[in-house]
Amino acid sequence: MALKTLSAKNAAALDKDLMSVGAFSIDQLMELAGLSVSQAVFRVHPLSRGRRILVACGPGNNGGDGLRLATQLRNLGVPFVDDFESAMTEADHVVDAIFGFSFSGEVREPFPAVIKALKETSLPVTSVDAPSSWSIEDGPPVSGPGNGFHPSTLVSLTAPKPLVKWFTGRHFIGGRFVSPDIAKKYNLELPAYEGIDQVVEVENIAIKL
Template sequence: MRCTTSQAVRSLTHLAQVKYSRHSCITTVAISQYHHTSALNANPVLRSPRSCYTSESIHARATNKDKDSIASITQNHPTKPNDNINSTNATNTDYTDSMVKYLTQEEAKSVDEHLMGDKYAFSIDQLMELAGLSVACAVAEQYPPALLNDKRVLILCGPGNNGGDGLVAARHLKLFGYSVDVYYPKQKDVKLYKSLTTQCVNMEVDIHTDLPQLDGDKYGLLIDAMFGFSFHGEPREPFKTAIARMNECDIDTCSVDLPSGWDVEKGPPTDGLKPAMLVSLTAPKLCAKTFTGHHYLGGRFVPPELERVLGLNLPSYATSQMFVKL
């Protein structure tokens, strides 16, 4: 495969970062610094101004109607001192995500309900399409095709909307040039999921109902779209075994919205999934506070008033990007 010098530099940087982040935080910081000072400074996406809101600027962005609810939110989520990043110098590595709101399980469900209620009037199909597209775009950023050396991507899809996001991501990744397989063992008789599955088949994505062997020579990346913010209890079969196999193999995992099997608020159980990358959707969930890998935010569809009222304090996305790195 031919690639430009800048693509090659970026791929090598990604490779080093992905490989070493699994073993050493110190190495990740060092490579992150390299990112900041060299290769990524040339990347217009990563040079884009990044908002960093103080409580004053949150109030400045609020309408009068919003201010009471925001006052209580900022009391509960104090901003860090010294958080005034010079926007002309700010890059992804400068951006501190400590101000973005991390949601409880109930808050995540409530955002969903607001978006699909009468006022904001989104349909689930629309949100899922944007969510899945943002996952595909973030994956293409962190694991460009050249990095995978022609290995395939396996997307593990659960029975709910998290699985639906995975099916959408599968279709877009195929369009981006990846070879994609989907593991979808619990297919519900729901029109939306059936349509997404048909679209995948027509896009020549292979759908499996039995878990393929997680062979590192065949697969370069696993995408975990098994459970999202409605997960509760202990993973049941066949997902329990899938999580165990994923932890046994040496293939990087990217989780969609939150790592499957993690408590939405408390984080990983013993022997929980250990993804190298996470794409939180809409706003990160509380469990993501303990996540130390490559953390992206996607699901760029929140109307400004809803963001203000819920105090989400989302970071700025670059002009046409579907994701932002936290």
């Protein structure tokens, strides 16, 4: 089945519908997105491959999907690091939650060095909604720190974005919380979710709308 994709403009509008028509709070949506990401990471990186997961969080909602609430994480004993490159030497898997579908323009400090490290690492990398530095509409950049960055896994939240046309790794969709009426409004054909799964793995055959 070809997957229809959401533009950045429609993705933002869909989020607003989820909070109005769908009656979700922003916290609920971020919790559901974070749960989707965690399930996808567990699919591609079971505990037998190592328990040390490093999450790179940006300043916006995409970072929130990776970070969640800092106080809760500290209470659970999850450490925060300042030196990302050093932390990568002790990690088994990296989650790229720096930029999401609202990203545009140039990558600004302090993120170029982080994205360069993501590109050069031999560790498996899972990107949330978009590989950081990629254009939502036009895919990977032709220059800059993200040129040549291709994560091993992508988790598209709510629905795939047009950039999936350039993505060649394992692709998951985490949008079980999108109601049938909202999916119909945006002409989405979302895959069936099994059991209590919040993600489903799909092939990268996309149609831009």
